[in-house]
Amino acid sequence: MTEVFDRIRDEIAKNDVLLFMKGTPVFPQCGFSAATVECLSELGVKFASVNILVDPEIRQGIKEFSQWPTIPQLYVKGEFIGGCDIVREMFETGELEQMFKDKGVTLAKAA
């Protein structure tokens, strides 16, 4: 399991905003993943993603790594932010946008 944890750490370190999801941003394969992508896109956040459906090792590993049983999972600058419900709630209250600003992530929000 340590090997997959290293891979996960590496991905998180390489990408300021990283979403572990089912499918891809263009073709999400689960409603919860799709909803999370929508929140990020709405704010104009550039993010990288890992499709856990094509990587069974990461699919299992990420749940143990985060102590979080479900996908999607959002990481920003190395910090686990939450899953779909938390991201959506933060999006609705404006906390998500604020968090990105606080962490110095560029938002290309359409005016």
Place this chain on the structure above:
Amino acid sequence: MPMAADDIIALIKQGIPDAQVEMQDMAGDGDHWAATVVSPAFAGKTKIQQHQMVYGALGGRMGGVLHALKLTTMAQKP
């Protein structure tokens, strides 16, 4: 085999005894649930910790037999 609302509520209350739990069947298929959990035990905890407490109460079923549970947690009703 999907989980019944009463079973989900019972598990959450077992793990978080003072919790008030409201369930909503999101898709009408008895398999996609939304739960609102209110408990003073959440006070002072982050959302991640609050949700982890609920997942803990569900004892590993989340992501397994229970694949869709939209969670809303709060320390007290607004």
